[in-house]
Amino acid sequence: MMRIFCRHAIPDTGLPVHLMNLLATLRKAAETLIVTLAVTGFLLAPLSAIAVPAKSVLVLYSNNRLVPGNVAVDHGLGAALQNTGERSVRTYSEFLDSPEFSGEAYENLVVSYLHGKYAGSPPDAIVAVSDDALGFIVRHRAQLFPGAPVVYTGVPAKVLQTLQPLPADIVGVPNDFDYSSTISQALRWHPNARRLVIVTGASWQDKATEARLRRELPAVMGGVATEFWSGLPVTVLQNRLRSLDPGSVVFTAGFFQDGDGNQFNPHDSAILIASAAAAPVYGPFETFIGTGVVGGRMPSFEQMGRQAGQAVNAIFAGAAPATLRLPTSTPAPLQLDWRQAQRWRIDEKMIPAGTVVHFKEPSVWEAHRTEVLIALSVILLQAAFIMALFIERRRRSAAELTTQNLNAQLAHASRLAVAGELTAAIAHEINQPLGAIQTSADAADLLLQSNGDRREDLLRIVTRIRRDTVRASDVIRRLRTLLARHEPERRAFDLAAAMSDVAMILRPEAERRKVTLDVRPMFAPPSVAGDRTQIQQVLINLVLNAMDAVTGLPENRRLIEVLIERRDANARISVQDRGCGIPGETLPKLFDSFFSTKQQGMGLGLSIARSIVDAHGGRIWAENREGHGAAFHVELPEAVAEAVALPSPL
Amino acid sequence: MNKPPIIHVVDDDESLRASLIELFKAAGYGVREYASTGDFLLAPPADEPGCLLLDVRLPGPSGLELQSGMRRHGIDLPVIFLTGYADVPTSVRAMKAGAVDFLEKPVTREVLLEAIRRALAYDAAQRAVRDSARKRSARLQALTIREREVFDRIVEGKLNKQIADELGVALRTVKAYRSQLMIKLGVNSAAELGKFAGLEASPLGD
Numbered sequence: 001m002m003r004i005f006c007r008h009a010i011p012d013t014g015l016p017v018h019l020m021n022l023l024a025t026l027r028k029a030a031e032t033l034i035v036t037l038a039v040t041g042f043l044l045a046p047l048s049a050i051a052v053p054a055k056s057v058l059v060l061y062s063n064n065r066l067v068p069g070n071v072a073v074d075h076g077l078g079a080a081l082q083n084t085g086e087r088s089v090r091t092y093s094e095f096l097d098s099p100e101f102s103g104e105a106y107e108n109l110v111v112s113y114l115h116g117k118y119a120g121s122p123p124d125a126i127v128a129v130s131d132d133a134l135g136f137i138v139r140h141r142a143q144l145f146p147g148a149p150v151v152y153t154g155v156p157a158k159v160l161q162t163l164q165p166l167p168a169d170i171v172g173v174p175n176d177f178d179y180s181s182t183i184s185q186a187l188r189w190h191p192n193a194r195r196l197v198i199v200t201g202a203s204w205q206d207k208a209t210e211a212r213l214r215r216e217l218p219a220v221m222g223g224v225a226t227e228f229w230s231g232l233p234v235t236v237l238q239n240r241l242r243s244l245d246p247g248s249v250v251f252t253a254g255f256f257q258d259g260d261g262n263q264f265n266p267h268d269s270a271i272l273i274a275s276a277a278a279a280p281v282y283g284p285f286e287t288f289i290g291t292g293v294v295g296g297r298m299p300s301f302e303q304m305g306r307q308a309g310q311a312v313n314a315i316f317a318g319a320a321p322a323t324l325r326l327p328t329s330t331p332a333p334l335q336l337d338w339r340q341a342q343r344w345r346i347d348e349k350m351i352p353a354g355t356v357v358h359f360k361e362p363s364v365w366e367a368h369r370t371e372v373l374i375a376l377s378v379i380l381l382q383a384a385f386i387m388a389l390f391i392e393r394r395r396r397s398a399a400e401l402t403t404q405n406l407n408a409q410l411a412h413a414s415r416l417a418v419a420g421e422l423t424a425a426i427a428h429e430i431n432q433p434l435g436a437i438q439t440s441a442d443a444a445d446l447l448l449q450s451n452g453d454r455r456e457d458l459l460r461i462v463t464r465i466r467r468d469t470v471r472a473s474d475v476i477r478r479l480r481t482l483l484a485r486h487e488p489e490r491r492a493f494d495l496a497a498a499m500s501d502v503a504m505i506l507r508p509e510a511e512r513r514k515v516t517l518d519v520r521p522m523f524a525p526p527s528v529a530g531d532r533t534q535i536q537q538v539l540i541n542l543v544l545n546a547m548d549a550v551t552g553l554p555e556n557r558r559l560i561e562v563l564i565e566r567r568d569a570n571a572r573i574s575v576q577d578r579g580c581g582i583p584g585e586t587l588p589k590l591f592d593s594f595f596s597t598k599q600q601g602m603g604l605g606l607s608i609a610r611s612i613v614d615a616h617g618g619r620i621w622a623e624n625r626e627g628h629g630a631a632f633h634v635e636l637p638e639a640v641a642e643a644v645a646l647p648s649p650l
Numbered sequence: 651m652n653k654p655p656i657i658h659v660v661d662d663d664e665s666l667r668a669s670l671i672e673l674f675k676a677a678g679y680g681v682r683e684y685a686s687t688g689d690f691l692l693a694p695p696a697d698e699p700g701c702l703l704l705d706v707r708l709p710g711p712s713g714l715e716l717q718s719g720m721r722r723h724g725i726d727l728p729v730i731f732l733t734g735y736a737d738v739p740t741s742v743r744a745m746k747a748g749a750v751d752f753l754e755k756p757v758t759r760e761v762l763l764e765a766i767r768r769a770l771a772y773d774a775a776q777r778a779v780r781d782s783a784r785k786r787s788a789r790l791q792a793l794t795i796r797e798r799e800v801f802d803r804i805v806e807g808k809l810n811k812q813i814a815d816e817l818g819v820a821l822r823t824v825k826a827y828r829s830q831l832m833i834k835l836g837v838n839s840a841a842e843l844g845k846f847a848g849l850e851a852s853p854l855g856d
Contacts, residue, residue, distance in 0.1 A: 428734045432663045435756035439669035442759035446676035454676075461672050468665045511707065 055316050056090040057081065058123035058145070062132035065095045068267065068287045072301035073129050073154065073308075080309025087316060092123065098132040099205070099256070111140050118145070125315055127308050128152040128172075131159040138163055138170070149321045153308035154301070157329070168322040173307045175299050175330035177284040179253065180216045182296035185334060186249050186282040187224060189294075189346045195248040196224045199241075199273055201255020201264070202231035209253050224249075233259040238276035248279035254288070267291060280344040286335060289358050294344060295336035304330050412485050414608045415537050419483055421544065425509035426479060433472035440465045478505055482533060482540075488615075492639040493532045495571050496525030496564050502539045503562070506547075515547050515558040522564045526571035529639040530616040538609040538620070542575040542632045545605065549579030549630065557628070570618070571638045576631040581624040590622050609634075655770050656680035656700035658727065660690050660716070662708050666755070670703065677763055687716040694725055699777060701750070701769035706733035706740055714740065717747050726776065728769040732757065786846065789835045797834065800827040805847035 059077065061070050074093065081089045094114065126141070126148050128134040134152045141150065152172035160166070160174055187193055198217070200210040210230050217226055229237060237258070241250070252273050254266025264272070267287050274281045274292025286298040307330060314324055334352060338360035341351070351357070365372055419426070444461045447454040478501060503519045510517040528535070543560060550558040557578045564573050582590065591610040606620075613620040618636035625631050657674045659681065661667040667683050674681045680700070684690040686708055702720075704713040711719075717729050730751045731744045741752040750772055751765040793801060796817075803813045810828070814821045837843045 431734060431755055432666055436663070436665040436669040438756050439666070439673050439759070439762075442762075443669065443673035443676040445759070446673065450676070450678075457672070457676065461669075464665065464668060464672065468669070471665065511709070 054088040054090060055124040056092065056121065057125050057127060057312055058118065058148075059091060059093045059127040059129060060133040060137060061093065061095045062098050062130035063095065064097055064100075065093065067265075069154070069285075069301045070095075070129065072286075073305035076300075076302035076305025076307075077127065077309040078305075080306045081312060089312075089316070092118075096132055096136060107136065107140075110136075111144060114144055123148055125312050126150045127312060128155075129304075129308075130154040131156065134159075134170075134172075135163065138166070149315050151308050151311040151315070151321075153304040153330075169320075171311060171321045171324055171326060173304070173311075173327050173330050175304060176332065177253070177299065178297045178332055179213055179251070179284050181332075182282050182284050182298075183217070183249075183251050185297065186251065186280070186294070189341075189350055190249050190280060190344070193224055193247055193249045195245070196226045197241075197244065197248055197250045197279070198226065198228045198230075199232075199237065199250060199252040199255070200228065200230045201257050201269065202259055202261070203255065203257035206231070206255040206257065209255075213251075213253075231259045234262060234264075234272055238272065241273060241276040242278055244277060244279040246279065250277050250279050250281040252281060252283055253285070254283065280340065289335055289337050292340065293337065294340040294346070295334065295355075297332045298335045299330045299332040408485075408488055411534055411537060411608050411612060412483075414541075414605060415483055415533075418537070418540055418544065418605075419479065422505070422509050425506075425512050426475070428512065429475045429508040430472055433468040433475075436468045437465050437472070440468070482536065486533065488531045488534060490530055491532075492527045492529045493535075494525055494527050495535075495573060495636070496522050498532050498536050499539055499562060499564060499573065502536050502543065506540060506543050509544075510547065510560075513547055513551050513558070514555055515550055515560060517543065517560050517562070519562040520564070525564055526566050527639045528571050528616070528618075528636040530636065531612075534612045535616070535634075535636070538612050538634060539573065539575070541605045541609050542634070545632070546575050546577035546579070546630075549577045553579060566638070567635065569638050570635045572633055572635045574631055574633045576625060576629060578629040581628065582622060582630045587622065587624075591620065653698070654678055654680045655773070656682055656695065656698060657766060658682050658684065658690065658695055658700060658702045660684040660687060660702065660708065660713065661705040661732070662686060663705070673759065673762070674766070677766075679766070687711045687713070690716065691719075691723065694723060695727065697726075699770065699773055700727060701766060701773055702727045702729045703766075704729055704731055706731055706744070714744060714747065717744065717749065726780075728772045728776070730765050730769050786835075792834050793831055797827050797831040800824060801831050801835075801847075804828065804843065
């Protein structure tokens with residue numbers, strides 16, 4: 001049966017090609033022999049006297065040497081023979097080129113060829129590959145290689161039965177191409193199939209196959225209708241295959257000849273069938289994998305070769321052939337073309353464990369396990385890192401929010417403290433109009449008690465009372481603006497107007513302390529963006545500090561000057577005094593928290609001032625003036641032209 | 651009361667000052683107002699009945715400084731201090747310097763007008779004392795040298811005979827000078843003469 005396997009389409013051009021093949025084979029064998037003899041004679045002879053004597057094996061194949069099955073057997077056989085290591089084994093291969101060449105005359109020619117060729121160095125063992133080779137050996141061994149033990153492989157059990165009884169020194173592992181189990185597996189994979197099409201050919205081997213299938217099939221068929229398409233011309237066959245309905249399954253063992261008498265080999269015929277069929281095609285031969293056939297139970301040719309090689313090794317080691325315990329058959333694993341399984345939607349879960357799956361692209365995971373693992377861990381690490389950064393960011397923004405709140409609270413607390421400092425002045429500032437109102441009311445009272453028309457005087461007094469009421473409530477409103485807790489806001493405001501409000505608030509305190517507060521007026525004062533109250537708080541702080549600096553000095557030095565200027569794109573407001581200046585060592589610590597040179601200072605005023613100015617994108621700094629005193633500067637970015645200065649909230 | 655006494659108000663707070671002016675006007679007083687001590691000194695009051703209501707804290711020289719400087723400028727008005735910040739050292743200083751009152755803002759009408767009344771009464775009394783002193787010295791100026799020598803010796807408590815001996819004149823002449831100077835000084839009895847002499851602390855002073 002080995003002769004049916006041929007992966008490459010060999011042009012069916014007739015005998016001359018085959019003859020050339022044979023001649024080439026013979027020439028190659030001769031060359032191999034010469035080289036081997038030379039090597040053995042000159043190099044290995046001294047060694048072989050000491051080591052295990054070299055042995056030779058003649059491998060006789062039934063058909064052409066390029067048949068894929070033969071190549072696979074050769075592979076397995078060579079691997080097994082070389083595995084022993086201690087013994088050098090020479091292997092010679094001969095090919096009977098069946099079925100193209102057959103008949104008594106051809107056989108006699110081959111016998112005389114082999115007889116002449118191996119007369120000088122008869123092989124120590126024979127391996128017969130497939131049934132034709134075994135039959136040839138059985139018929140001609142006594143004449144060609146008497147006494148040489150024979151190991152056969154790739155011979156179906158049924159063929160062996162026809163050759164019985166075999167001599168005791170002809171042994172091997174029978175094999176079987178299990179059509180039935182291939183078909184039943186196919187029907188399991190296609191549970192909806194209602195039609196089974198068996199394709200066979202027109203040659204005598206094809207008819208034998210058809211007969212076998214007709215014998216075996218009824219046992220495995222359930223409710224599936226079976227049709228035999230036997231001996232059809234290829235064109236007809238292909239047309240019918242194309243029009244198959246989806247509920248069909250095709251089985252073929254390939255064929256050697258079609259209805260028009262054209263010659264094929266099973267491999268090529270499988271390609272023709274699978275390429276045309278509109279239904280999945282199954283077959284029993286390993287060589288069908290890759291032709292478009294889905295799969296089947298297919299013995300491994302390489303495995304056959306290996307088993308034969310192992311048997312030869314055992315015989316060379318001294319075992320009598322009859323005593324060898326050989327397997328009862330070559331295993332026929334289920335084999336599957338993954339691409340076809342996908343095409344015909346075979347449920348992956350239905351593929352039994354141990355199935356040899358071909359052409360399955362290894363998944364990314366299977367092919368690049370390490371790379372995938374590395375990439376995955378990089379991604380995971382990255383994700384973790386990103387998460388960590390994200391959490392950190394959330395935490396930080398929460399902290400920033402808290403800090404902002406705390407800053408606002410602190411600023412408010414500081415304003416309250418300032419208010420506390422200003423209590424006396426504020427009380428005075430409110431008492432003045434209140435006292436005036438009371439006095440005016442007293443005056444009105446007196447006028448009413450007196451005789452005569454004092455209407456004009458009364459009118460004047462009432463006007464005065466009103467004016468003083470407004471004045472008192474103005475003071476309170478200014479204070480409330482300063483002291484009320486409010487969300488920090490951002491809007492453009494006139495810096496000079498803000499400063500003049502500050503001056504109004506501080507004027508009584510300045511008077512109380514006999515300090516002159518000189519706010520230089522400015523034409524077209526700059527406007528800045530931000531929280532007016534907070535900036536006012538900074539200014540109050542600076543002016544109060546300046547007052548502290550000059551209190552206790554002679555009155556002519558109790559002068560505080562406030563200047564507002566433009567510097568580039570900034571508005572600068574400077575508070576200058578004529579005090580004693582700032583000692584050099586305290587200058588850098590001036591804006592630190594809890595740093596104070598005052599007896600009762602908390603040391604928060606300037607640090608809060610700095611945090612407010614920072615939040616407005618500005619800067620605050622102090623310096624000593626030439627001569628006397630200190631200067632504190634606040635620089636704030638000037639509001640852009642579009643930002644309209646909003647009316648003062650006071 | 652042909653001409654009402656004048657209240658001089660020195661306060662830098664315009665509204666308070668104005669309301670005080672209204673009150674004093676309503677109470678029937680004459681008023682003059684000044685925003686600072688400087689204003690007051692630039693237009694010193696005429697010598698007429700009145701008083702000075704002075705804010706302690708003023709721009710420039712303070713109320714206390716004005717108070718101490720008034721004498722040098724020959725201004726003799728009773729001073730009432732009015733202040734927003736009544737601290738003990740300031741009030742003590744003010745009172746020692748002769749302030750008639752020291753009021754804290756806000757002040758009720760009763761307290762304020764009462765203080766004004768007291769100050770004006772004090773001013774009137776001071777003014778009366780100053781008037782009589784001026785009259786006495788004018789009368790003493792009218793005496794001849796002989797009459798004055800006799801007056802001085804009477805004030806020393808000497809008898810007519812002793813005076814006659816000291817001056818080397820007759821007793822009768824001393825008696826004539828005595829009745830003459832009693833007429834000039836406007837006294838009717840020896841007791842009145844003694845009282846006049848008692849008030850005159852410094853016989854030859856102004």
